[in-house]
Amino acid sequence: MAAKLGRKAIVAGAGMGGLAAAAALARRFETVLVLDRDTLPDEAALRTGAGQGAHTHQLLKAGELSLEKLLPGITQQFVVAGARQMLVGRDVKVFDFGGWMDECDAGFTVTSLSRPAYEAVLRRRVVTLPGVSIQHETIVKRFIVEGGTCKGVELEDGTRISADFCIDATGVTGPLMAQLAEDGHAVFETENVKINVAYASAKFRQKPEHRGEAIGFFFLPGPPGKQFGFMLPIEDDQWIVSVGARGGDSPPKTIDELREYAKAFDAKVYDRISEAEATSQIRMFRKPMATRRKAWEAAKWPQGLIPIGDAMSSVNPTYGQGMTVAACEAEALAEILDKRATGGGGLDGLGAEYLPVAAEIAGRAWSLSVNSDYVYPETEGERPANFLMNRAMAQTLRKLAVEELDFRVFRYRLVHMVDSANALRDGPLAVRFFTALQGSIPA
Ligand SMILES: Cc1cc2nc3c(=O)[nH]c(=O)nc-3n(C[C@H](O)[C@H](O)[C@H](O)COP(=O)(O)OP(=O)(O)OC[C@H]3O[C@@H](n4cnc5c(N)ncnc54)[C@H](O)[C@@H]3O)c2cc1C
Structure with a gap:
């Protein structure tokens, strides 16, 4: 014992x-x-x-x-x-700060x-x-x-x-x-940091042609885009879809408005929920x-x-x-x-x-x-002293992640909190990262 x-x-x-x-x-x-x-x-x-x-x-x-x-x-x-198990990098499609990430095998799965x-x-x-x-x-x-x-x-x-x-x-x-x-x-x-984020979400039955699918979509377009959206497969052959906005904008209030909102992100999301049976009401959440x-x-x-x-x-x-x-x-x-x-x-x-x-x-x-929140002008409050440096580092990492597989995998590991930012500073990617960063350091 x-x-x-x-x-x-x-x-x-x-x-x-x-x-x-x-x-x-x-x-x-x-x-x-x-x-x-x-x-x-x-x-x-x-x-x-x-x-x-x-x-x-x-x-x-x-x-x-x-x-x-x-x-x-x-x-x-x-x-x-x-739960559906999804391979990160391949099954979870990510659009952030200006574009889709190319597919890769990040080496780990997540459940949904x-x-x-x-x-x-x-x-x-x-x-x-x-x-x-x-x-x-x-x-x-x-x-x-x-x-x-x-x-x-x-x-x-x-x-x-x-x-x-x-x-x-x-x-x-x-x-x-x-x-x-x-x-x-x-x-x-x-x-407190005033982020002023609002969500609207609903669940949908997967249509027969998509039943059993284990893929997810994440849209965080970056400024000036204030809107975001996520779609994940969940239990009982359903999708859960959340869309929302920053800065006090109102998210959709009806299931049809939510479908239309999602259409703006990607046709593949819209295809999966258009004419799909909604299995819940639409629900809101504000996180100031x-x-x-x-x-x-x-x-x-x-x-x-x-x-x-x-x-x-x-x-x-x-x-x-x-x-x-x-x-x-x-x-x-x-x-x-x-x-x-x-x-x-x-x-x-x-x-x-x-x-x-x-x-x-x-x-x-x-x-x-x-x-990331401070990059959006809608986030209220004085930016910390190291904000511009942090932003340059995040932008450099994203650029390298688009171009090079090992940086893309590292970025997924960072986002999933498997690695910390220290692993970038001290690990095998450090020299290439800091060389690339030099060109974008703010004056
Ligand atoms: C819209 C939205 C989307 C999110 N998406 C994600 C996501 O994708 N991934 C993720 O990891 N996190 C996400 N989160 C955050 C996540 O929900 C929280 O971080 C998580 O729930 C924290 O868990 P907790 O147990 O600390 O608090 P909570 O889940 O809030 O649980 C607190 C519990 O305490 C109870 N309680 C409160 N007061 C008392 C009291 N006085 N006496 C007894 N019981 C009390 C409540 O009933 C509740 O059960 C999201 C949050 C929001 C708002």
């Missing part, structure tokens, strides 16, 4: 982050209690607390790998639930399911872990902090539940970090800001409590990073817990060890997405 570090852990929030966190905690605590305010369905269904679930959700490769480490065999469970289906598979698996239980329709009001240490949670109805360790996985709209600050238990900065709550450099933060996923950092969803950041953070947490359980050391200072690692993971997603 795996060595335990504590008796009870509590996770507030049973979204992708909370479930991945529960998997990380399960081996090292006798019991793990996951609490969510929503009614959690048995099957893959939309729910109020995760309204974003109506929109395309790509699980990046790094997220898949992290979930697989936490829950071996989970990728196969996604496939059994109807709806967000409610990913969550349902994960939820069903996580409750089978020894000691883990999920309690729904339970609103967490605040973390109980005494003498600088989190001792558990207080529920909306006043019930108090003690725990040796707590995790905030209540997402970007979750109230707990703000409550922690209001109660005087934490002092941290919050950074990318937000990060800088717990990792907090002037005051309690022991025994950490945030995971969107509760700490939530970026523009068009880059598809949120679930992956949460999964990678959970994997990092599991590694820290394992090291402490096998090498001695209890829970003391766990937050201080986890937060910089989580900040690095979330920071990679933040800089990839926010640097």
